Amino acid sequence: MxxxxxxPAPLGEADTPWLPEPERARLTHLRHFVVEAEKTARKHLKALGISTPIRELTMHTLNEHTPAQDIAALLDPLLAGHDVGLISEAGCPAVADxxxxxxxxxxxxxxxxxxxxGPSSILxxxxxxxxxxxxxxxxxYLPVDAGERAQTLKKLEQRSRDNDExxxxxxxxxxNDAMLEHLLSTLSPTTxxxxxxxxxxxxxTIVSRLVRDWPKEKPALHKRPAIFLLHAQR
Incomplete structure (x- = not known):
């Protein structure tokens, strides 16, 4: 079958291998791919050592702009008996993807x-x-509007407190910098x-503190890929 x-794809410019060798070795035979961005995928596949010349690979795009009715056709190579690789822009495919x-x-x-x-930024x-x-x-993503975002953060904080989640x-x-400031000014000191x-x-860069203990000198997050977490004490 x-x-x-x-x-998985690297979370940034990868100078070192990001997949364990046994995993990488399972991919070298692939000829067919579904990718989020073709330019990025070509770079990743070249780094993985795919044996077929990049120009001879078949690539189809699947991203947020792909019409739902076009997705089924991406399975055609599989239905014809060919293995297919699914690779996203960064991290693990099919997770927030x-x-x-x-x-x-x-x-x-x-x-x-x-x-x-492979690497998952969430985990x-x-x-x-x-x-x-x-x-x-x-x-x-949380709401962009400051008022809606504050309400959402309060709801998430309460959910975290109620469920220890x-x-x-x-x-x-x-x-990013504005989000961090918003978190620290909106949430409870013990969150x-x-x-x-x-x-x-x-x-x-990884910093994790209770709101009341966050350092005054905060990390510069502008235009850097980041994930935010909150966990409220009961």
Whole structure:
């Protein structure tokens, strides 16, 4: 049976291998790919040592602009008996990523789905935060409007307090500094706030403190990929 391989991508410019060698070796035969961005995918696949010349690979795009009715056709190589690799812009495909729709369709068709080990910014941030890793939820982007965002943060804080559940979310990178200030001015002094930035990269920054203990000198987050976490004490 043909297999849909879910291939993690590096979280930034990767100078060192980001997949374990046994995982990488399982991919060298692939000729067909579904990618979030073709230019980025070509760079990643070249670094992975795909044996076929890059220009001879078949690539189809799946991103937030792909019409829902076009997704099923991306399974055609699998239905014809060819293994296919799914790779997103960064991190793990199908997690906070449109690739999840393709995976769901593959299961509906009875196809084999094989997730591979690689970097996940969500899990890495959770691991490094000291917050509860038994119960957690990822919410993607919060509202842009300051009033709506404050209300959402208060709701997430209460949910965290009621359920002992860590809440994770992201922000457009140029608004990261404002988000951090908003967190520290909105949440309870005893709520843990963590930020993980440039994970796995040389400039990696991870800070996790109760709101009341956050240092006055805050990390510069502007235009850097970051994940925010909050965990409220009961």
């Amino acid at each position: 043909a297999t849909l391989f879910l291939i 449109p690739g999840a729709q393709l995976v769901a369709l593959a299961h509906e068709k009875g196809l084999s789905v094989m997730p591979l080990i 890495l941030a959770l691991m490094a935060s000291g917050a509860n890793g038994q119960r957690f939820a990822f919410h993607g 860590t809440q994770l979310f992201i922000e457009t990178p140029y608004r 843990r706030v963590a930020v993980a930035c440039d994970l796995t990269l040389p400039g990696q």
